Amino acid sequence: MSYICQECHETKYGCCNFTGEPNSIEIGISIPEAIIIQKAIGLPISDFLERDMINPLLVDSIARSIHPNFKQIFYKNIRYKLKTVDNKCIFLTDQGCQLPRNIRPHYCNLYPFWLMPDEDRLQVLINPDCLAQTRVINIVELLKLFGINRNDIINEFYALQDKLKEHVEFIDSGKDIIQ
Template identity: 35%
Template sequence: MGKKRRACHGRPAGHKIKAMEQPRQTTGDHDICARCHLAGDGCCRIADDRRGGMFGLTRGEIELMAQASGLAPEAFVEADQAEAAFVAGASKIHPIFGQTMPGGRRLRLRLQADGACYFLGPAGCQLPVAARPIYCRMYPFWFTPGGRLMVLGSRSCLAQQGARRVREVLARLDQNEADLRALFRRLEEFAAGHQPEAYDSSSPGHGA
């Protein structure tokens, strides 16, 4: 059996996620996301009244996070039931949201006491970029059911403030449409046949 992953619901002082890596930016506004979080409005921190609107993770994404962090999925994943109205509304944006939360059954990121993502640290996300949830890597961009690139509107997102066109937001975040399409195709692969059973210590791959 593979090496047993560490299950930990509260990171001890000094604990670091292995292979820490920050987003690589070359031409965009390098600290725009950091400024957003310093203002308390970052997308990696969820207010109590917005927790019901968290996106669902696929098991493929969860396994990548587990491999990169060395943690067992139950340490950072929480299984719950999303409200039907939220799933219906999200599915209107794109059907893939319904695929990741079939019947409202959702696997979502666990949050810290202050509403921050489990993996959010002082310097940003502690996961390598390639292991982060695809929704996080794409935000605030998404695709319509017809395949058109769009921006998920947010008044608090600094990258969107004052922007009149999608390409302006792309430039600020040093993103490009081709890379976003490739990410979305991978999410479609993960979502196909996704079954959101809760993780526990007896889940496959957790043996000694």
């Protein structure tokens, strides 16, 4: 976890906490990503993953205002999401995320960045509770604060896009991963 995120978790909101408030949208994880975590940690998927339904109007609104890939993330209005304990992600510990970065959900590695629809331009998912966003004035400084560059985000985003294709196919096949 970057020092700014560490500070955010200690003093402020921290995006691995889910308040349940209306503007706090728990993002979904794709099935292939969940399978990668499951293989790495060796626990049954139902120990860390749950499923619910999300309001289709909300899905439409996010897909329109941020990126169409939210239609795939919440395909058929189904949301697979990491379980929480006391409103915190099940993988969050006092030392930060217990998952190595290479098996974390892509949204964890992307946040607070996303790509613009149909372009390789970055956008920031505006969140007044994100400490990093309160410390800088533009996207270049924000990337610097996290110690990453534009290509890191683009590569992560395209890896997510690949997983989302598999996610949609998996759901269309009628299979499920949570018993």
